[in-house]
Amino acid sequence: MEITKVGSRGELFTFYDIGIATNVYVIYGQRHVYIIDTYLGPEVMQRINEHIEKVAGNKSKVIINTHSHWDHIWGNCIYASDLIIAYKRCRELIEEEGLAELEKYRQYEKGKVQIVYPNMTFTDKIYFEEDSIMLYYTPGHTDDCISVIDKTDKVLYAGDNIESPIPYLSSIHLDKYVDTLKEYLNKEVDIVIGGHTGIEDKRLVEENLEYVSKVLKDEVIEISSKEFEENHKVNLDFIKNCTKAQ
Numbered sequence: 070m071e072i073t074k075v076g077s078r079g080e081l082f083t084f085y086d087i088g089i090a091t092n093v094y095v096i097y098g099q100r101h102v103y104i105i106d107t108y109l110g111p112e113v114m115q116r117i118n119e120h121i122e123k124v125a126g127n128k129s130k131v132i133i134n135t136h137s138h139w140d141h142i143w144g145n146c147i148y149a150s151d152l153i154i155a156y157k158r159c160r161e162l163i164e165e166e167g168l169a170e171l172e173k174y175r176q177y178e179k180g181k182v183q184i185v186y187p188n189m190t191f192t193d194k195i196y197f198e199e200d201s202i203m204l205y206y207t208p209g210h211t212d213d214c215i216s217v218i219d220k221t222d223k224v225l226y227a228g229d230n231i232e233s234p235i236p237y238l239s240s241i242h243l244d245k246y247v248d249t250l251k252e253y254l255n256k257e258v259d260i261v262i263g264g265h266t267g268i269e270d271k272r273l274v275e276e277n278l279e280y281v282s283k284v285l286k287d288e289v290i291e292i293s294s295k296e297f298e299e300n301h302k303v304n305l306d307f308i309k310n311c312t313k314a315q
């Protein structure tokens with residue numbers, strides 16, 4: 070477990086169990102402690118909780134799921150009595166696919182995972198006034214993605230919408246993805262963090278925007294690394310399968 074301080078009140082917890090860096094982001098607000106994504110299970114989140122309690126005592130916790138994918142929600146089970154917030158469709162997707170994903174990827178579970186659903190959902194935005202923290206709907210990587218903005222520290226947590234060198238496409242609504250990335254560039258933030266990135270800035274948003282726009286318009290894409298090539302191939306296969314299914 071790597072812990073990196075971000076701004077005046079953020080901490081990024083990074084893990085490497087699934088072959089790529091995966092993050093949990095914690096914001097220590099005045100009113101609540103916000104825990105964004107819950108990674109692979111109770112064992113890891115318990116360690117994060119112990120750390121949080123050392124820093125903030127027993128302050129109430131607000132859990133946020135950026136999207137429904139298994140690598141971001143399995144630790145929900147230790148927060149069943151707290152608020153767990155997500156986009157409305159995120160809860161539905163966990164209801165539809167959560168158990169199957171748990172069966173499929175069970176080798177990665179950290180502690181005994183039970184699928185626990187978000188217990189508060191929204192469709193547009195939520196603003197925590199006393200902590201200057203905004204959650205809002207940002208479709209992209211998937212149709213149920215939300216992002217979190219810490220207005221005090223000017224940090225955008227973009228979930229899997231931002232990834233280096235390129236994001237994985239898990240939705241065919243690339244026009245919406247482009248809109249989300251463009252809109253990120255207009256936000257007053259200095260630091261950008263994704264579910265699998267380090268601490269980045271808007272340059273990565275611009276690069277991801279260029280990539281997704283080119284895929285959308287079917288333009289020639291310059292392959293800049295082996296990783297880029299591999300991820301791009303996965304994306305093209307995803308799009309091909311979706312178009313075939315239509």
Ligand SMILES: [Zn+2]
Pocket residue numbers: 138140141229264265
């Ligand atoms: Zn992910």
